[in-house]
Amino acid sequence: MKTQASPSQTNGRKTVGIWDIVAAAAVICAAAAAYFFMQSDENGPRTALVCADGQTVAEISLDRDGVYLIEDTDMELTVKNGGICVSHSDCPDKLCEKTGYIRGGSQSIVCLPNRVSVRIISDEAHDIDVVLN
């Protein structure tokens, strides 16, 4: 039987150790805490900021229900009950549609193929320039 040129990379390598489980649990707990911290719904009037290619293209008030089309894309945004979602998109993976309604906190919708992102800001923290209807 031939001998190996280099020592085996699997020699002495464990599949899983107790510290792996501890570290994985710690990461999951920290991430879950961050998630719930970011999830906290803000009360009061909020505005959705729509960015395309890094530029803010629209600011949509979430007070009124409505349907909006984004220029230069086939994307459609729907505002309903203080939340906003991408109700239609021409992108291939539809991750933006799958994200569903976002309401506040630091939630965002991202559509990579269209380079469009939607995030929500509280009106108190931001002076509104234009409200699109």
Place this chain on the structure above:
Amino acid sequence: MKINPFNSTARYVSLTGIMLGLAAALSAFESMASAFLPAGVRIGLANIAVFAAAVCINLPTAFLITLLKSAFVLLTRGVTAGIMSSCGGIVSFGITALLLSKTNASYVMISVLSAIGHMLGQLAAASVLMGSVYTFYYAPVLLIAGTASGFFTGIVSGRVIPPLEKSLAVYRRR
């Protein structure tokens, strides 16, 4: 240094082909399976094939497989997905290579860290593509998903890779 660690070229080429085929097939299967998962979350099954190639063949070949897998994604799922796949793949390969060659970290540890690296590489690529940093709001969700899926693929890797490496060891060049 020759890239072929085996005693025959045919063996090297066919093994590399099998690993690339596995990576591409698992990645295609995964994109169907992830329809049931939250937006942006993936299982990372294809990483098992790259991981296996890194251990059973060698690191340069595993890197080649990573790049060719991203080329497959580019052809089948479009430019955006291709860029995302290559950025995530390169970061995750870097972490796997470092841990494999320099440390005695467990399979699960390597797998989890490379899954997290994959995710951070993709988020960085996404924020460059978008021209904004708000894509990082996804980080907590992806961190939980990456850790869980990395744990799973690490367990599978720890089961699958050692016997495979052992059975291939006899064909390695002296």
